[in-house]
Amino acid sequence: MVVEERAVDATRTLEVVRLLAGSSAAPRVAMRGSSMMPLLHEPMVLALGPLRGDGCVGDIVVFERDGQLVAHRITRVRGGVIQTCGDAVPWSPEYPQASSIVGKVVAVMAHDGPDAVRIDMPSFWRRGLYTARLRGLRAVPFRVRSLGLRMVRALPWFRPRPYVALVQAMSAAVRSDRAAFERALRGGDWGAIASAARRHGCSATLVETATRLGSTTSAAQYLRRSLQPVGRSVVLRGIAVRAQVIAVASCLGAAGIPFALLKGAARLYHDEPDAVLHASSDLDILVPAADLEGASQALRDQGYYERADERRQRNYREHHHHAAPLFPPTPGCAIELHVALAPPGNLSIPLDWQALQPHMTEADGPAGAVRVLDNVATALHYAVHSIGLYRLRDSVLLARALRALSKADLEALRVIIKQERYDAIRLDAAVALAARMAGTAWPVSGPVEEYLRWSIRREDVPLYFAQRSQLAEGWYGSGRRMTPLLLRLVDPRSQIGADPGGKPTLVAAAGRIMAGTCAYLYALAMRAAA
Numbered sequence: 001m002v003v004e005e006r007a008v009d010a011t012r013t014l015e016v017v018r019l020l021a022g023s024s025a026a027p028r029v030a031m032r033g034s035s036m037m038p039l040l041h042e043p044m045v046l047a048l049g050p051l052r053g054d055g056c057v058g059d060i061v062v063f064e065r066d067g068q069l070v071a072h073r074i075t076r077v078r079g080g081v082i083q084t085c086g087d088a089v090p091w092s093p094e095y096p097q098a099s100s101i102v103g104k105v106v107a108v109m110a111h112d113g114p115d116a117v118r119i120d121m122p123s124f125w126r127r128g129l130y131t132a133r134l135r136g137l138r139a140v141p142f143r144v145r146s147l148g149l150r151m152v153r154a155l156p157w158f159r160p161r162p163y164v165a166l167v168q169a170m171s172a173a174v175r176s177d178r179a180a181f182e183r184a185l186r187g188g189d190w191g192a193i194a195s196a197a198r199r200h201g202c203s204a205t206l207v208e209t210a211t212r213l214g215s216t217t218s219a220a221q222y223l224r225r226s227l228q229p230v231g232r233s234v235v236l237r238g239i240a241v242r243a244q245v246i247a248v249a250s251c252l253g254a255a256g257i258p259f260a261l262l263k264g265a266a267r268l269y270h271d272e273p274d275a276v277l278h279a280s281s282d283l284d285i286l287v288p289a290a291d292l293e294g295a296s297q298a299l300r301d302q303g304y305y306e307r308a309d310e311r312r313q314r315n316y317r318e319h320h321h322h323a324a325p326l327f328p329p330t331p332g333c334a335i336e337l338h339v340a341l342a343p344p345g346n347l348s349i350p351l352d353w354q355a356l357q358p359h360m361t362e363a364d365g366p367a368g369a370v371r372v373l374d375n376v377a378t379a380l381h382y383a384v385h386s387i388g389l390y391r392l393r394d395s396v397l398l399a400r401a402l403r404a405l406s407k408a409d410l411e412a413l414r415v416i417i418k419q420e421r422y423d424a425i426r427l428d429a430a431v432a433l434a435a436r437m438a439g440t441a442w443p444v445s446g447p448v449e450e451y452l453r454w455s456i457r458r459e460d461v462p463l464y465f466a467q468r469s470q471l472a473e474g475w476y477g478s479g480r481r482m483t484p485l486l487l488r489l490v491d492p493r494s495q496i497g498a499d500p501g502g503k504p505t506l507v508a509a510a511g512r513i514m515a516g517t518c519a520y521l522y523a524l525a526m527r528a529a530a
Contacts, residue, residue, distance in 0.1 A: 035086030047107035058129035060105035156525035162192035163459035173209035185219035201393035255298035303329030386430035398434035471516025
């Protein structure tokens with residue numbers, strides 16, 4: 001139950017209430033909310049006094065939470081730790097710190113008028129004591145219901161499909177279509193959609209879209225409330241990282257190292273309008289292979305350092321398309337110095353400095369003109385990064401890049417994509433999904449369409465199965481054929497964090513195949529239930 005102080009300015013509420021509660025003044029606070037119903041509700045007024053010691057079970061304490069005063073009942077005191085809970089929400093206990101408690105309720109008035117009478121008779125407090133003592137028992141029905149719902153939703157036939165709704169909402173965001181945005185959220189599980197948005201890095205974009213399009217539906221308001229803290233942190237991080245991008249560009253430029261800013265680094269340096277909505281956890285910079293060590297040394301001279309040991313650094317050099325991440329001496333993003341846009345052997349099309357140099361242009365910024373990829377190569381990079389469709393944020397960025405391409409540029413991109421031989425279906429599918437989100441024409445073959453259907457089902461299966469679906473991923477990504485791609489995805493060394501130079505383990509490979517089979521069967525059941 002949130003309480004509201006009516007006698008002082010809101011910015012001084014906490015300090016004044018805390019001061020008066022510790023004296024004989026007995027400050028009064030008005031109530032709003034429903035977590036303490038039925039005993040406490042609007043328009044009741046609470047008189048506060050000091051809390052002696054840790055209090056007793058049944059006492060109503062008022063504490064500060066996120067800048068507001070909250071009134072909840074003490075349900076347990078053990079080892080100096082106070083457990084509180086709203087009478088109406090016995091399944092959601094809280095543990096306020098002693099420093100956040102401003103006092104306890106010593107009297108309850110019917111309202112804030114001059115003729116208000118006290119309603120906290122002995123029976124009122126006895127009933128509150130029984131409510132506190134029986135908190136665990138009263139929470140059982142909710143917990144049983146919650147467990148039952150989780151078990152039901154775990155069945156393929158009743159599984160919610162938040163990813164589909166999220167894709168539709170992000171498509172509307174790319175096209176600035178308010179009607180489609182509201183239609184995508186209508187009737188969906190808003191909590192599941194918010195969770196999917198956080199997992200796919202779309203929180204800030206979803207909040208910004210709801211605000212920009214002026215959507216006032218209940219779904220939009222819920223998503224704004226639940227995702228705004230995450231979105232705000234993404235924006236703030238993006239603003240802070242821009243200064244780091246400028247400093248790194250100045251450092252490499254002064255050292256005479258040829259380089260090109262990629263993805264988020266390029267967007268931030270060029271200060272694109274929505275750049276801060278897609279702040280990355282690292283900054284990608286492309287350099288010629290011959291200048292990799294020189295670029296690394298230039299950053300080390302500025303205090304950057306590798307956290308990986310010598311063995312891990314060697315594995316990066318031999319099996320990755322970038323060196324081991326370099327971390328800044330102060331809080332910021334890691335720097336990944338790339339020599340190509342994809343790991344060696346993953347794609348057949350050349351993606352190193354020499355191949356991309358004809359697609360480089362210059363962007364102006366605080367450190368002067370620096371190289372960035374042109375529109376075609378930028379879309380290609382987003383497509384490469386979107387392979388597997390594991391993060392919808394990459395598809396959103398690719399969709400926006402596609403909308404910026406002319407017909408000639410789209411044809412040039414199509415020509416490049418068609419040259420791929422190792423991972424052609426998944427690369428083409430990445431562009432196809434983004435093209436649909438952008439409303440851009442892109443021809444799709446049967447195997448690509450089948451892979452798209454699989455990837456959408458995969459994102460709505462339980463996370464345990466989704467993370468172990470490499471067998472089905474390789475099967476559909478290979479066009480239902482036994483190809484090197486299928487073998488590579490089933491290889492346990494392909495998982496994130498594994499040692500690419502290590503030896504494959506038969507048991508680990510068998511486990512991955514078994515888990516992948518279960519994930520495939522689950523997705524098939526979802527397809528049959530759709």
